[in-house]
Amino acid sequence: MSNGILVINAGSSSSKFSVYVMDGGLHFVTKGQVEGIGVGIQPHFSAVNAAGETIADELWPSFEVGKRHSSLLRLLIDWIEGHLGDATLKAVGHRVVHGGQKFAAPAIVTPEVVSELKGLVALAPLHQPHNIGPIETLHDMHPELPQVACFDTAFHTTKRLEASLLGLPRKYLDAGVRRYGFHGLSYEYIASKLAEVAPQVAKGRVVIAHLGSGASMCGIKDGRSVDSSMGFTAVDGLMMGTRTGALDPGVVLHMVQSEGMDGKALEKLLYKDSGLLGVSGGLSNDMRVLLASDDPNAREAVDLFVYRIVKEIGALACALGGIDALVFTAGIGEHSAEVRKRVIEQVKWLGITLDPVANQNNALCVSTSDSSVSAWAIPTDEELMIARHTQRLVFGV
Numbered sequence: 433m434s435n436g437i438l439v440i441n442a443g444s445s446s447s448k449f450s451v452y453v454m455d456g457g458l459h460f461v462t463k464g465q466v467e468g469i470g471v472g473i474q475p476h477f478s479a480v481n482a483a484g485e486t487i488a489d490e491l492w493p494s495f496e497v498g499k500r501h502s503s504l505l506r507l508l509i510d511w512i513e514g515h516l517g518d519a520t521l522k523a524v525g526h527r528v529v530h531g532g533q534k535f536a537a538p539a540i541v542t543p544e545v546v547s548e549l550k551g552l553v554a555l556a557p558l559h560q561p562h563n564i565g566p567i568e569t570l571h572d573m574h575p576e577l578p579q580v581a582c583f584d585t586a587f588h589t590t591k592r593l594e595a596s597l598l599g600l601p602r603k604y605l606d607a608g609v610r611r612y613g614f615h616g617l618s619y620e621y622i623a624s625k626l627a628e629v630a631p632q633v634a635k636g637r638v639v640i641a642h643l644g645s646g647a648s649m650c651g652i653k654d655g656r657s658v659d660s661s662m663g664f665t666a667v668d669g670l671m672m673g674t675r676t677g678a679l680d681p682g683v684v685l686h687m688v689q690s691e692g693m694d695g696k697a698l699e700k701l702l703y704k705d706s707g708l709l710g711v712s713g714g715l716s717n718d719m720r721v722l723l724a725s726d727d728p729n730a731r732e733a734v735d736l737f738v739y740r741i742v743k744e745i746g747a748l749a750c751a752l753g754g755i756d757a758l759v760f761t762a763g764i765g766e767h768s769a770e771v772r773k774r775v776i777e778q779v780k781w782l783g784i785t786l787d788p789v790a791n792q793n794n795a796l797c798v799s800t801s802d803s804s805v806s807a808w809a810i811p812t813d814e815e816l817m818i819a820r821h822t823q824r825l826v827f828g829v
């Protein structure tokens with residue numbers, strides 16, 4: 433009988449999961465998500481198997497408010513246990529966005545770890561509570577099941593001090609108001625994949641653009657994080673689907689003093705109403721919709737998205753002391769040949785020559801063989817990274 437590992441990446445309105453079996457290696461079995469967990473909508477459950485075939489696509493009960501997340505998690509565990517073949521669920525790995533200054537590596541969950549993580553809620557209010565919820569529910573359901581917390585921030589603890597500091601009074605820096613960096617599990621996976629497919633490149637100075645609905649960039653040297661576009665929170669850096677990205681702090685003051693906004697209103701503005709959605713005049717936060725639109729606001733939103741990436745490539749190339757390769761990943765980075773083309777056109781002076789056919793085909797390497805700086809489109813796999821960490825911590829392999 434083999435060991436099953438469940439990976440959970442829980443957000444505010446959806447919970448993604450993946451299941452692996454340890455069978456002479458780590459084998460992917462199924463993945464899926466429960467969407468629409470927010471009150472008022474009926475949750476939707478879907479899953480695919482290793483062949484990519486849909487094996488579930490159904491509405492799940494709404495359950496009473498207050499017990500919704502835990503009841504859905506119970507249903508999910510039952511469903512997974514029914515789809516594990518002769519394997520048994522032996523460990524669970526979680527994506528936890530914030531590990532603060534304490535967690536520089538994944539950690540086995542204990543009551544002390546949970547209370548440390550709760551202390552970090554204020555640093556990631558839109559992610560952290562949803563990451564902690566399933567850990568506590570699973571502990572209630574299966575206290576014997578080992579759980580591992582894998583942090584988005586941990587990969588960035590190799591950054592040099594200046595890349596972590598902010599120009600604030602010392603007391604705030606000492607209290608943890610610093611630049612952390614996120615999407616670390618994605619960057620760690622890309623670094624490991626590069627080491628497989630292009631070992632020489634992996635040893636060099638690489639800028640990675642993780643362009644999903646949350647988007648950030650990271651400069652790595654010899655596989656280690658040197659700096660990242662995200663800082664104290666996941667709203668810094670690039671403009672995203674609905675988040676502003678880096679903003680003149682004077683704008684926040686203006687919104688408070690002239691528009692009368694309070695904390696809640698600001699949070700909504702910065703995280704939910706801005707980015708591609710806001711700049712496109714409310715049209716969409718989906719890059720596919722904007723690229724297909726001839727609305728001038730949609731065009732401006734895409735132009736701004738690309739421009740911010742281009743500027744960040746310059747900043748990270750300076751932090752790295754040069755650039756040997758540029759990698760695109762996550763939803764937009766993996767699938768949008770158009771966005772990659774526009775970015776590369778604006779940084780071709782760095783020595784990157786796009787291979788238009790490879791780019792159109794979403795090939796792994798999208799630059800020509802004589803390009804002095806190579807460009808790549810590599811699908812990320814945060815879940816596999818979490819499964820690997822969980823396997824190592826729980827089973828020692």
Ligand SMILES: Nc1ncnc2c1ncn2[C@@H]1O[C@H](COP(=O)(O)OP(=O)(O)O)[C@@H](O)[C@H]1O
Binds near residue numbers: 643646720763767
């Ligand atoms: N073919 C495509 N062209 C452009 N954008 C795409 C394409 N496929 C997916 N996307 C974008 O990818 C984004 C989601 O990326 P993903 O990495 O799955 O995000 P998250 O994990 O943060 O939910 C969507 O907002 C969508 O705009």
Ligand SMILES: CC(=O)OP(=O)(O)O
Binds near residue numbers: 529614644666
């Ligand atoms: C940190 C972050 O922005 O995560 P996500 O892309 O999942 O929103």
Ligand SMILES: [Mg+2]
Binds near residue numbers: 644646762
């Ligand atoms: Mg993501």
